[in-house]
Amino acid sequence: MRLGRTLASGQAFRWKWDTEGRDVEIAVGVVGRHVLRLAQDARGLWLLSPDTPDARASVLRYLGVSGGGGAGIRRVEAGLAQDAVLARILSHTAGIGLLAQDPWEVLISFIISANNNIPKIIQSVDRLAQSLGEPLENGAHAFPTPDRLAAARPRTLAVCLLGYRAPYVRAAARLVAEGRIDLGGLARIPPDEAREQLLGIRGVGVKVADCIALFGLRHTTAFPVDVWVRRAVERLYFRGRQRTLKEIQAFARVRFGPLAGYAQQHLFAYARSHLHRVRR
DNA sequence: ACCCAGGTGAGGG
């Protein structure tokens, strides 16, 4: 697993790079109540702080490297490489892992992501944590709990620059806070059922539902289609011909099966770095 | 002044 590629792959919004006065970059991020500082070099992955058993367990679970080391991702990429297109792409994107994130945080973060840009998504999530999350060390804050977010005043949400998404965020927080939706339970039911339930949440459309399924529930059949993935699929598999969303999802399902979510990660990363935009 | 950004919801064919 390549730490840098994984944390910068767009699945999580709470990581920053601290490169000041060092020869290796240090990733600083908040996972649960831990403010983690991670680094990776030729010898391996390092948890610089906090150096506690609890934090270690947290990191291993979050990065999905516990039990089997890098064997999991190796097997996944071997499977993906059966596809000639992905085999070529992997030379640029290998090492992107799937994080095990809190579905609640994923739900809210990706409602915010709709029709938005990544720097601003990060800013909004930061401000939500700052204004509603539990204070942690060094001025960092945990992601807000459903209760706190559900009870947030409009004034507070306005500071977070959510725009027209603010009512969606608050309503979703209420659903979770009041127990009217059980995010943990969604991970244990068939992916299609989980997807339907997620689509019932205002502000959650097909793309966001698939992101929650993949990044929060770890349903790896999910294949979130955003503009970049659509671009990659149309260009690399359909000779640049336009396809409908349904066609792309059907294609991904039969072509990649349970590896679809991983395939999406690589196609997304490749598109962002190699497939520039063209006007239609 | 506009257009864009990891889409969604409403309204119509």
Next chain:
DNA sequence: CCCTCACCTGGG
């Protein structure tokens, strides 16, 4: 189903 449009907001 598929298509079209408006949409908070900050940055080109």
